[in-house]
Amino acid sequence: KQEVTQIPAALSVPEGENLVLNCSFTDSAIYNLQWFRQDPGKGLTSLLLIQSSQREQTSGRLNASLDKSSGRSTLYIAASQPGDSATYLCAVKNAGNMLTFGGGTRLMVKP
């Protein structure tokens, strides 16, 4: 059974810092991995999708990497802003068509 873990659970940084969020998964036989943002009490906003054959994806100030063999992904946020404050979730898709989610990293960017 796939297990997804995110470290750290919470992170507080001053505005302007570059930061890295970590995601690990136990079963490396994945189709893809997706990063989401969730604001308090809101839905999930897709940030980046990495297919199993890819090593990284970039969107604006976000860069996600995938090392399938070691069961790890990182989300790099450059020049963080207060508006980046949210919970960041990673989720992996295995042989079924369902996503397995990590517990999230709650990010606070202080002005």
Place this chain on the structure above:
Amino acid sequence: EPEVTQTPSHQVTQMGQEVILRCVPISNHLYFYWYRQILGQKVEFLVSFYNNEISEKSEIFDDQFSVERPDGSNFTLKIRSTKLEDSAMYFCARGQRNTEAFFGQGTRLTVV
């Protein structure tokens, strides 16, 4: 592409009552999913629905739950005889195997 639209945004129901949660009109999508998130916990998969049939379901999705697409547009999740522990955010999502999953804003279900 637009996110999935869900109604209602918040539903309060008494224990033992039936509730129906909806993804509202999506005309040309085939794959749908329901997930839930109990407060403070991980997002959990409930069921996937393809071409008007259940394709996968989790252990959580027991006889208390059902899904359907009654009129070819709305995609519904029905919870019969709600329990206190059914209180959660319920998310509808769409997406195929190798594409992004797009989630709705969720329905917050409160069972009292």
